[in-house]
Amino acid sequence: MDKEKVILGIDPGTVIMGYGVLRVEGKTPHLETMGVLKLNKFDSHYRRLQHIFERVTQLIDSYHPGELAIESPFFGKNVQSMLKLGRAQGVAIAAALHRNIPVCEYAPLKIKMAITGNGQASKEQVSGMLQRMLHIPDENMLPQLDATDGLAAAFCHYLETGKPKFDKTYSGWKDFITKNPSKIRK
Numbered sequence: 001m002d003k004e005k006v007i008l009g010i011d012p013g014t015v016i017m018g019y020g021v022l023r024v025e026g027k028t029p030h031l032e033t034m035g036v037l038k039l040n041k042f043d044s045h046y047r048r049l050q051h052i053f054e055r056v057t058q059l060i061d062s063y064h065p066g067e068l069a070i071e072s073p074f075f076g077k078n079v080q081s082m083l084k085l086g087r088a089q090g091v092a093i094a095a096a097l098h099r100n101i102p103v104c105e106y107a108p109l110k111i112k113m114a115i116t117g118n119g120q121a122s123k124e125q126v127s128g129m130l131q132r133m134l135h136i137p138d139e140n141m142l143p144q145l146d147a148t149d150g151l152a153a154a155f156c157h158y159l160e161t162g163k164p165k166f167d168k169t170y171s172g173w174k175d176f177i178t179k180n181p182s183k184i185r186k
Contacts, residue, residue, distance in 0.1 A: 004023065004024065004025050005023075005024045005066050005067070006021060006022070006023050006024070006032065006063055006064060006065040006066055006067075007021070007022045007024065007065055007066070007067050007068075007069055007154040007157050007158055008020075008021055008056075008059060008060065008063065008065035008067070008068050008069070008096070008101075008154060009021075009022065009068075009069045009070070009150045009151055009152065009153035009154025009155070009156075009157065010056070010068065010069070010070045010071070010089075010092050010150050010153060011071050011146050011147075011149035011150040011152075011153060012052075012070060012071065012073070012085060012088045012089040012092055013039070013085065013088060013146060014039060014045065014048055014081075014084045014085060014087075014088050015038075015039055015040045016036050016037065016038055016039065016040075016144060016146045017036065017037040017039065017052060017088065017092070017146065017150075018034070018035075018036050018144065018145075018146030018147045018148070018149045018150035018151075019034065019035060019036070019037070019056075019059060019147070019150040019151075020033070020034035020147060020148070020150040020151025020152070020153070020154050020155075021033045021034070021059070021063045021065065021154065022151065022154040022155060022158055024158055027162065029133075029134060029155065029158050030134065031134045031136055031140070031151065032063060033063070034142065034147040034148065034150060034151045035142065035147055036142065036144045036146050036147050037051065037052065037055050039051060039052070045084060045087075048088070049087060049088065049091045052088055052091045052092055052095070053091050053092075053094065053095045056091075056092045056095035056096065057095045057098065057099065060095065060096065060099045060101060061099075065101060066101070066102075067101060067102050067103075067104065067157060067161075068092075068093070068096040068101050068102070068103045068104070069103075069104050069105075069106060069153040069154050069156060069157030070089060070092060070093060070103060070104070070105055070106070070153060071089075071105075071106060071107075071108055071111060071149065071150075071152075071153045072089070072105045072106065072107050072108070073085045073086055073089060074107070074108050104157055104160075106153055106156050106157065106160075110156065111126075111149075111152050111153055111156040112126060112152075114152075114155070114156040114159050114160070115129050115130060115133075115152050115155060115156065116129050123145040123148070123149060124145065126145075126148060126149065126152050127141070127145055127148035130148050130151055130152060130155060131148075133155070134151075134155075
């Protein structure tokens with residue numbers, strides 16, 4: 001019997017940070033919770049970072065995830081915004097590492113591709129697809145798409161870690177058959 005695992009997904013931000021917790025029982029993922037941290041009530045960027053650290057630590061202590069999946073910052077034109085976003089991401093990562101939780105980082109394109117099959121998908125498309133795949137009732141969906149972006153990071157990690165690992169590489173079917181005669185039905 002496969003054991004249960006919990007993945008915390010984070011969409012870092014300096015004004016709103018989204019998060020989602022995915023519980024995987026066997027091979028079936030379920031939404032545990034999702035939400036946002038509203039950081040614009042803090043005047044100081046440093047107080048926002050402190051709040052991110054405290055809340056991510058609280059989420060870890062509440063849901064006991066075994067892994068953190070976090071969206072990596074995309075490259076923008078505003079260097080100051082990128083610096084602040086990178087700090088927010090770093091603080092969330094530090095909170096996970098403080099609790100000895102391994103961290104996996106995914107590019108926004110990779111997350112969108114994993115969820116929708118389209119790396120250019122909109123936040124609304126990602127949200128709608130997650131709602132369908134995880135059977136989330138309308139009343140549990142949040143108006144802030146940052147929450148489903150955090151959940152998307154967790155779901156992407158679930159998909160990535162569920163892929164079979166291959167020890168060997170093959171040049172084609174003929175090579176596979178030659179190297180694996182016991183796997184061929186006669």
